[in-house]
Amino acid sequence: MTHTERRQQWKARIEAYRASDLSAKEFCKQHNISEKQLYYWLRKESPKEQTDNTVQWLPVSLSGQEDTSGCDFLTVKVGPVVIEVRQGFNEKLLLDVVKVLSTLC
Structure with a gap:
């Protein structure tokens, strides 16, 4: 065979x-x-x-119980890559970076 x-x-x-x-x-x-x-x-x-090279966005909501007042950034993980997103970030740039990383990881 x-x-x-x-x-x-x-x-x-x-x-x-x-x-x-x-x-x-x-x-x-x-x-x-x-x-x-x-x-x-x-x-x-x-x-x-499962190798479908499409990006899937998931909704995220905070329960309101976390104190985010002292936090000035968000950590995003795509595969082994970690991205810090700060206030005032460029949404299109982040989307483009995540799409590229998703195809590579």
């Missing part, structure tokens, strides 16, 4: 597992495969499914 054929076989198995509503142990028992193999391929295939 070629590498491509094996990958396609496991992709089909993963789809069947996710659609099955079975535990990993029960699915593996029914399909005569080891749990170790299933978890290996789940980890191996998952990052590829």
Whole structure:
């Protein structure tokens, strides 16, 4: 079996597992495969499914309980990068920087 054929076989198995509503142990028992193999391929295939280079903005709201009066900056983390955002920042510049970092991280 070629590498491509094996990958396609496991992709089909993963789809069947996710659609099955079975535990990993029960699915593996029914399909005569080891749990170790299933978890290996789940980890191996998952990052590829999530490589969607789109930026998603999430709403942020403060509960009002934090005292932000002494804080003059906001820390933003994008992957391993940390950005300090201070009052009066350029919104377009921050958006552009985050978009670039999101594609690189």
